[in-house]
Amino acid sequence: MVSDIDLKIINILKINARASFAEIGREIALSPSSIRERIQKLEDQEVIKSYNIKLDHAMLGNGLEVFIMLKIFDGKLKFILSEITTYPEVLEVFRITGPYNIHMRVALRDQLHLQQFIDKLIKYGSPTTHLILSEL
């Protein structure tokens, strides 16, 4: 079970996933070893699944960020599910309900790169693309 104290720890890690046990302990008045033990347990239970970084993809040369939704052609689903996570452009992939089966966020250099990426997808399904203007 996830206690109230666990939720406090999670809320601190949401803001800064690199916060030290000692730092978290100071904020919620608990010893570093207790914090460590609780976080360990949350990781073991997979309540905390991973620690990630948020990057500025434009600064890394990928100025185009888009959502692409895919309506997969009959029989192609299994193939695309294994294939799609290997593309370096793909940041996140979800299976969803509705007219499209797959939803992904993708970072690309420019329009040409987007065109080439879409060309790879249209063998397996019909894509719809939405440009990401900003994140709030």
Place this chain on the structure above:
Amino acid sequence: MVSDIDLKIINILKINARASFAEIGREIALSPSSIRERIQKLEDQEVIKSYNIKLDHAMLGNGLEVFIMLKIFDGKLKFILSEITTYPEVLEVFRITGPYNIHMRVALRDQLHLQQFIDKLIKYGSPTTHLILSEL
């Protein structure tokens, strides 16, 4: 500018954002102080924007995860942009191009909670909802 070594560091942090400077240094044969200095610079330049955790929302009592797209009514955009980030259910919000102006990922307890959330949104725009089945 972001060098080849910086990209290696970023790739390690992508896998585990809590990796220590010493650990990263061992992996790419560089001293902890150099790693620290480079990461510091990447943070200052905001190439690295933040360090996050990925949570299992179902285990935290929010078994329904959905994408909601919103077509905002005339004149309501500014209001919704400031309002929406204050909802605790909202995990991410993006402004996008296309028939919908806003794209968000939301974690909710159950259908009733989703209904209540949608009821709040329909004052400001027309929402479309897609259930997230799984993340790949």
Place this chain on the structure above:
DNA sequence: GGTGAAAAGTTCTACGC
């Protein structure tokens, strides 16, 4: 840009309550 060394701080482990 990089290292290495010393001080300060953190993590880890074991044990007691």
Place this chain on the structure above:
DNA sequence: GCGTAGAACTTTTCACC
């Protein structure tokens, strides 16, 4: 579950190349 204490390790700063 939490705290403490000591050993091991990491971070931080700084002088030097």
